Amino acid sequence: MKTALAQVSLSALQHNLAQVKQMAPESQVMAVCKANGYGHGLIEVAQALNKADAFGVARIEEAFNLRAAGINKTIVLLEGFFEAKDIASIAVNHFQTVIHNEKQLAELEQAATELEIGIPIKVWLKIDTGMSRLGIHVSQVDEFVSRLQACACVHPDLVLMTHLACADELNNKYNQTQLMAFKQASSAYSFSHSIANSAATMVLDRAKQNWVRPGIMLYGVSPIEGETGLERNLKPVMTLSSQLISVKKVDANTPVGYGGTWVTPSKTILGVVAIGYGDGYPRHAKNGTPVLINGRIVPLVGRVSMDMITVDLGCDSQDNIGDKAVLWGAGLPIEKVAESAETIAYEILCQLTTRVKWKYI
Structure with a gap:
């Protein structure tokens, strides 16, 4: 007799990725597979989502596991690095990293003077537009951009990003407040932008910038309150x-x-x-x-x-x-x-x- 069995449909994953691409046809897609692929299996999820443009993880250990499994696509550390000693590993493994505070920036600057990094590290600069979680204040953007571009171990072409607090709440005016704050903070630069998570990819056209970052919707679940994934033509994985x-x-x-x-x-x-x-x-x-x-x-x-x-x-x-x-x-x-x-x-x-x-x- 079989007891608890979790059956994962890889074709459903691929279907859901295709739905993301239909919803945001002008955007590149970072498939978020942190937390062991939202509980579905990190490696199996990434292998199935091989048509994504990049993968997003929360911990550097997750990034190592992807590389060890032969995943060669772009991998972005969504919370950045927690210790300066990880910078060399980020460079060697061609990971990209989010920077969201002064400490991380200072450690990158220090690494530039102490380490021999052949290929500059691609940085995603996170701006706090109202989530009050990770990200620099909008008033710090010019300073951080200037310092990052002056840093020898950082690729000069940055990505500017933010995260929406209420994208899963339809018609919440705070979404527009955050979108306006991001536009004001980023409009002076020609860098790529990334705003949309799953909910924003579904319902906020203004958030579909150069990159979208779907997570839960890839697994067949709608983040919109009162909805199921089926109502968005997503398949349960x-x-x-x-x-x-x-x-x-x-x-x-x-x-x-x-x-x-x-x-x-x-x-x-x-x-x-x-x-x-x-x-x-x-x-x-x-x-x-x-x-x-x-x-x-x-x-x-x-x-x-x-x-x-x-x-x-x-x-x-x-x-x-x-x-x-x-x-x-x-x-x-x-x-x-x-x-x-x-x-x-x-x-x-x-x-x-x-x-x-x-x-x-």
């Missing part, structure tokens, strides 16, 4: 499934699970699925969270356990032990599961554990 390991008839007023937090309102048939928070299924999934069994949606009932969940199959159920249960993916959008667990699809995808078996098709 991961389908997580397991099987029924118990089917039993119970009477009305039967408490279910730890604490008896759910009680059967009438006679019914309960099923137990071999999946739990030990596999990465969200523990805080509420009663009613959808599970797909034999072509129909049935509700999760009772608390999620480490290894099991219970579902209400209904009094007329014909389901049997061994039947497949889909927790999300084909036939059941992960956005619906995330909503019931009061979280986001990003988190659910990234938290699967090593107990889950993987299959790439």
Whole structure:
């Protein structure tokens, strides 16, 4: 009997990349595959997305793993480097790096005097236009550009970038505030620009500059609140499934699970699925969270356990032990599961554990 299985469709990944290119036909595409390819497998994702123009990662270890796997495309460190000693490795491996603070800039300048770097490092200068996370203040742009172009180990052709805080909220006026701030900060330069994440790629034409940086949409998930990826012609890449390991008839007023937090309102048939928070299924999934069994949606009932969940199959159920249960993916959008667990699809995808078996098709 098979238990937790994550099946990853590489053709769905490629389909979703093609959708990005249709949405932003004038832009180059940086496929963001940080956090182990949003939980889908870093190397497998990058190999499948070989028509992307670059890959974006958060940690230099992820970049090393891509190079070791023979990925020769542009790799951008989206958070930059954390230690000065990484600069030499960035140069040797032809990585590109984001610069978002004074410390990183000073360390690049110091490296220029101490290291022999044959090929200058390509730098993406991040400007904080209102996210208040990473990035230099708009008033610092001229100084940073001047110093970077004077730095011997930096390629003179920079990329200017920013990140939108509310792109996933349709008609949020703050998006226009940030776009205007970026335009004012960057208009004096002829460098390439990059603004759009997945949400902006979908809905904000002004954000589709020289580069777009899709992440979650590549994996078939819409970042727009209230939507699923299917509504944007995206295909779910991961389908997580397991099987029924118990089917039993119970009477009305039967408490279910730890604490008896759910009680059967009438006679019914309960099923137990071999999946739990030990596999990465969200523990805080509420009663009613959808599970797909034999072509129909049935509700999760009772608390999620480490290894099991219970579902209400209904009094007329014909389901049997061994039947497949889909927790999300084909036939059941992960956005619906995330909503019931009061979280986001990003988190659910990234938290699967090593107990889950993987299959790439």
